[in-house]
Amino acid sequence: MSERLVELEVLRYNPETDSKPHFQRYSVPCREEWVILDALNQIKETIDATLSYRWSCHMAVCGSCGMMINGEPKLACKSFVRNYDGVIRVEPLAHFPIERDLVTVIDDFMGKLARVRPYLIPREAKTVEQGEYRQTPEELKRYKQYTLCINCMLCYAACPEYGLIPKFIGPAAISMAHRYNLDSRDGGRELRQEEIAASEGVWECSFAGACSEVCPEHVDPAAALQQVKIASTIDWFKEHLMPWLKK
């Protein structure tokens, strides 16, 4: 089993004693197949038990271990140590306040996610006796890609607009709204449009495309946002230029 000593520079912040964050260097004996998360676990178990970070599944499903690795938003469980040379710099996800060490405050995202109503609002309510809401494979394919989001918030850490304008609802939440808007069983688009078609919504997006570049699940949030812009523009034209179409 090959092992090598890897230098990790980790941003530390203790709200009880520190006025601002600082880097702390660790030399960690790492095995060939280890990811950054393994190295952090090794630090916590054998070097420094005070290091705080979030993780859970270790298999790119839970979306908890998002952090900046050499300045790039990454899942620590999906980033192999062997792919990095020299000192590896590990920081909390950019654009989020730091709670402690690598743990960020994610209340802003959670609030925005709830605002876009990321759940099925049935077109017509059915009783259990009336049966299930059925869908063809084609109708499923239409939105399937957007269901893959794991809410890891890497896209928020990459999005320059979110960094500059924190009220922007942002890539993942709008993609999630788009996912339900595209669902043939759903009838909640008008409710969601109030949030996502507003200026804090999709119109803060300038299509930098960074969200899609860093997305570990290839959801392509940038695509969802551009599609929401087009659909909202069509709404506007229908409402203002073709008023006779109004119900």
Next chain:
Amino acid sequence: MAEKVTRRPYVREVPRTRWFFRHPRYLRYMAREVTCLFIGAYTLLMVVGLHRLAQGRASWEAFLEMLRSPWSIAFHGLALGFSLYHTITWFNLTPKALPVQIGEGFLPDAVIAGAHYAVWALLSLILLKLAGAY
């Protein structure tokens, strides 16, 4: 009794004017956005040309003479290069905004971007024909 929790989240400020130096992908994005200025400048030049044309023959010929200056040729070369960069980067993004679903699949990105290039070429040919280039 639970211990009192101290919360004092630390906010890292994003530099307002230098943020795009933080990562090459932000620089690429700014390059795509800033190159539109050259398209704008060229459009202004066209408007000036129209204005000179309306002023009469002497004014129009002076305008044409100005276009032949080395500065003007340098500007045209630059504007052409940047306009191409702007157009190509945007065309290559069109498949994201305009997915076309056929059954359980989607049209390949190359077809959607390719259609934009085809229409671009067609319109350019029509314009060149109208301008008497061939």
